[in-house]
Structure formats: C-alpha cells, structure tokens
Amino acid sequence: MDGRRETHGVRDGRDADRPLRYAYLGPAGTFTEAALLGVEGAREAERRPVSSVPVALAAVRAGEVDAAMVPIENSVEGGVTATLDAVATGSELRIVREALVPISFVLVAAPGTALADVRTVSTHSHAWAQVRGWMDEHLPGADYVPASSTAAAALSLLPGAGAEPGFEAAVCSPVVVEQHPELEVLAEDIGDNRAAVTRFVLVARPDAPLPPRTGADRTTLVIPLWEDRAGALMEILEQFATRGVNLSRIESRPTGNFLGEYFFSVDVDGHLHDARVADALMGLRRVCPSTRFLGSYPRADHKVATVARHHSDGAFREAAAWVAALQGHGDPGPAAADGGPGPA
Ligand SMILES: O=C(O)C(=O)Cc1ccccc1
Structure with missing residues (x-):
C-alpha cells in the first residue's frame, strides 16, 4: 500500500486517509460486536456502539459511519425482521459482507x-x-x-x-x-439449540465497491409485491427457476402501508457478475420494476453454487451471441469453451 489506509470494501478510496468507522449494536460484549471484530481491520477501526439496528443503519445513511454490522438471520428464529424492514425501505444501502457467529448463552x-x-x-x-x-x-x-x-x-x-x-x-x-x-x-450453555448460529451482514452505502465474485457468493434482493393477482409470486419465482438460480432464503414482510401489501426479502446463490443472476435480475426488473438490489458478497461458509451447464456464463454468452448474429448486429464469435449448448 502507499501509506494510505485499507478501505476493506466498505467505501471507495476517496477519503482513505481517515480510519474506518463502524456502527454496531452495543455495548461491547454483544454478539454483533463479535461479528464485527471478525472483520479484517475492525479492531483498529473506530467502533460506535448504538442502541438498535435502525439507529445503526441511520448512521450509515447519514454518513456518520462507513458501515454497520447487523444481524439478518438466525438458525432458530429465521429472519431478523428489524433488519429486513430497515434495509428494504428508506434510502438504498449495500451489503458488502456477511459473518456467521455461533451463539452460546x-x-x-x-x-x-x-x-x-x-x-x-x-x-x-x-x-x-x-x-x-x-x-x-x-x-x-x-x-x-x-x-x-x-x-x-x-x-x-x-x-x-x-x-x-x-x-x-x-x-x-x-x-x-x-x-x-x-x-x-x-x-x-443455556441455549435450547447448541448449534445455534446467527448470520450478520455488514451494510454500507450504495457507492461502496461491489465485492468481487468468488464463485461462492450470495445476492440479497427486496422484491415488492403489491399486485393483487393470481400468479404474481409464481412469476417472480420463475425468474430464478428458469435461470437455475437457487434461493437460500425467502421471507414475506408487510410494507406497513396497507393490509395485504407485502415485499419479499430474498437471498439467492450467486453474484451479480454471474450471467444467470444478471439475467434473472433483468427478468425481475421487467416483472417488478421496483426490485431493490441489496448487494452481492462472498458467503461466509464458502459454499460454491451448483450450476448446470446450460446455466453457465458460457451458455449465456453463446446464446446472446447467437441471437445477436441472427439479428445481424454482430459476430457470433467462437462458441464458449465452458459449455454452451452450441448449434445442433
Ligand atoms: O444483543 C446482542 O448481543 C446482539 O448482538 C443481538 C443478538 C441477540 C441474540 C442472538 C443474536 C444477536
């Protein structure tokens, strides 16, 4: 490095000379602090203990801190509604990493x-x-x-x-x-489930750099669904199913505006730079224009997604080149080496 501070993926390099600032549910000794201390560089960073998830995220939005560590899902209770609701509404935010913390009480x-x-x-x-x-x-x-x-x-x-x-x-x-x-x-050791684990996410502003694709990534989305008609949810799920994108969590939450108005909070296996995920996002955008992208980031358990040949990047590339050639807009190029189905 050139003497400037590392930004650990939570902000761009513009003001890299000052220490990173993190908000977390405090005081010291919480499980959230344990999740934050596992982030490289967090021990040297400025850590601000706050009293709730909404306060932590408000500090991110106001630019008072660079990122906040918040719980999103636990293996016993499921989704953490305070977090799901706070990231789904208000100005946009980006999840830049996740952490798994074993919980014992x-x-x-x-x-x-x-x-x-x-x-x-x-x-x-x-x-x-x-x-x-x-x-x-x-x-x-x-x-x-x-x-x-x-x-x-x-x-x-x-x-x-x-x-x-x-x-x-x-x-x-x-x-x-x-x-x-x-x-x-x-x-x-008074927990009812000795294997309890909570998943935390580090949330930054939307101009934080997109974490690079690792092959074992997760993408989090918020999909509002207030079209009250048969098959609306099916149409959303189809966007993932037809592109071979696996869902690892789906939860419905009321928007709080009207009875019956819901959004879906969804985690999928894969990264924005995986062709199948990008294609599913394009489909979602058409079906549900107010879909919110909350980030693509490496999975803490390093679990690599299983992808069929016809959902690989190569298959998408080859198919796009084939259509472009048919339209007369480009050179089809060589068929992708990593497994497009290719012409019969
Ligand atoms: O209160 C804490 O210590 C927290 O960090 C919130 C929490 C509580 C119980 C399990 C996981 C997170």
Missing part, C-alpha cells in the same frame, strides 16, 4: 445472587426466544424484561451501574463475563 446476575433469587430476567428478544426451553425447565414463571441488547442487560446488573435494573438476572454471551468477571454466573 450464559445466565448472569449481580455478585452474591443465587438462582433461587431470580424472579425476572432481561435480555435481547432474540436471545430470549432461544432460551425459552431452559427457562421453562429451570425458572418456570420467570418474568421477561426486554433489553436493547444482551450485553446492555448484563451490564446493568453490575454494582454501581446506576438505578435498580428491575430484574435479577440477564442472558448474555460468555464474552461479557470475560470482560466483567465480577458478574455471578448462574448457568452456562
């Missing part, structure tokens, strides 16, 4: 507290949803107080944290206990 309390003293538990709503089985068994009837994050709930139990928290225990990440060993650990 501990139950903590103020020093000297016993499990028998616990009547009320606080944590983030996603965490609460993932420990309900343990709670029913070990703390039946415990009341729940929602918190802005797991770490926020735990830190308010520390001696000297301020006003009485209104709960005796909190569910959080073991990382919070490493940072605050004075917390009393009442139980460990």
Whole structure:
C-alpha cells in the first residue's frame, strides 16, 4: 500500500486517509460486536456502539459511519425482521459482507445472587426466544424484561451501574463475563439449540465497491409485491427457476402501508457478475420494476453454487451471441469453451 489506509470494501478510496468507522449494536460484549471484530481491520477501526439496528443503519445513511454490522438471520428464529424492514425501505444501502457467529448463552446476575433469587430476567428478544426451553425447565414463571441488547442487560446488573435494573438476572454471551468477571454466573450453555448460529451482514452505502465474485457468493434482493393477482409470486419465482438460480432464503414482510401489501426479502446463490443472476435480475426488473438490489458478497461458509451447464456464463454468452448474429448486429464469435449448448 502507499501509506494510505485499507478501505476493506466498505467505501471507495476517496477519503482513505481517515480510519474506518463502524456502527454496531452495543455495548461491547454483544454478539454483533463479535461479528464485527471478525472483520479484517475492525479492531483498529473506530467502533460506535448504538442502541438498535435502525439507529445503526441511520448512521450509515447519514454518513456518520462507513458501515454497520447487523444481524439478518438466525438458525432458530429465521429472519431478523428489524433488519429486513430497515434495509428494504428508506434510502438504498449495500451489503458488502456477511459473518456467521455461533451463539452460546450464559445466565448472569449481580455478585452474591443465587438462582433461587431470580424472579425476572432481561435480555435481547432474540436471545430470549432461544432460551425459552431452559427457562421453562429451570425458572418456570420467570418474568421477561426486554433489553436493547444482551450485553446492555448484563451490564446493568453490575454494582454501581446506576438505578435498580428491575430484574435479577440477564442472558448474555460468555464474552461479557470475560470482560466483567465480577458478574455471578448462574448457568452456562443455556441455549435450547447448541448449534445455534446467527448470520450478520455488514451494510454500507450504495457507492461502496461491489465485492468481487468468488464463485461462492450470495445476492440479497427486496422484491415488492403489491399486485393483487393470481400468479404474481409464481412469476417472480420463475425468474430464478428458469435461470437455475437457487434461493437460500425467502421471507414475506408487510410494507406497513396497507393490509395485504407485502415485499419479499430474498437471498439467492450467486453474484451479480454471474450471467444467470444478471439475467434473472433483468427478468425481475421487467416483472417488478421496483426490485431493490441489496448487494452481492462472498458467503461466509464458502459454499460454491451448483450450476448446470446450460446455466453457465458460457451458455449465456453463446446464446446472446447467437441471437445477436441472427439479428445481424454482430459476430457470433467462437462458441464458449465452458459449455454452451452450441448449434445442433
Ligand atoms: O444483543 C446482542 O448481543 C446482539 O448482538 C443481538 C443478538 C441477540 C441474540 C442472538 C443474536 C444477536
């Protein structure tokens, strides 16, 4: 490098001299912070803890930070609606990478507290949803107080944290206990699903550079569907099916405007620079002109998409050249080496 700072794909090189700034759901010790710390360069960057996903994304949109790390999907509860809704509406944003974080929970309390003293538990709503089985068994009837994050709930139990928290225990990440060993650990590994994983995405502004194609990529789209007619969803899905584009997630969310007005939040296997994905996007644009492209980025699990020969880049190239030649607009060129069906 020429002495300038690396921009890690979240902004272009124009103001590369200042450190990168990231927003995340804080305070330190949240699962979101763990996802962010896995991003190359994030430990040296300026990290701004915020109180919610919409606040994090508003900071990106306002240019106060370069990107925000937000949860998008967890293996137990499915899509994170606060994130799906916040990226689907408002000014455009771009997902530039994803991170997978294994989730394990501990139950903590103020020093000297016993499990028998616990009547009320606080944590983030996603965490609460993932420990309900343990709670029913070990703390039946415990009341729940929602918190802005797991770490926020735990830190308010520390001696000297301020006003009485209104709960005796909190569910959080073991990382919070490493940072605050004075917390009393009442139980460990209390998640109902030991293999729980949350997928986070790093969201930047739309002028962020498009991450290069790796062959193991994901593309996220928002497809509004408010044409109330038979077959409208089928017509959208056909755009993917006929081009061999696999969907890895599809969720419908209300737009919030009228009852019955929905958008689909969709992840597909592949990159904008894969011909089959680009062609599906062109089809979608015709069927649903307000489709929103949220980004193409490498999959954290490096899973390579399976692509049939007739959906390969070469097949699309050869077919386009054939049609252009028929139209008299160009030279068909040599048939693609990587597998176009070719003339009979
Ligand atoms: O509150 C946190 O620590 C978060 O980062 C949100 C969250 C909570 C539970 C599982 C995944 C993310």
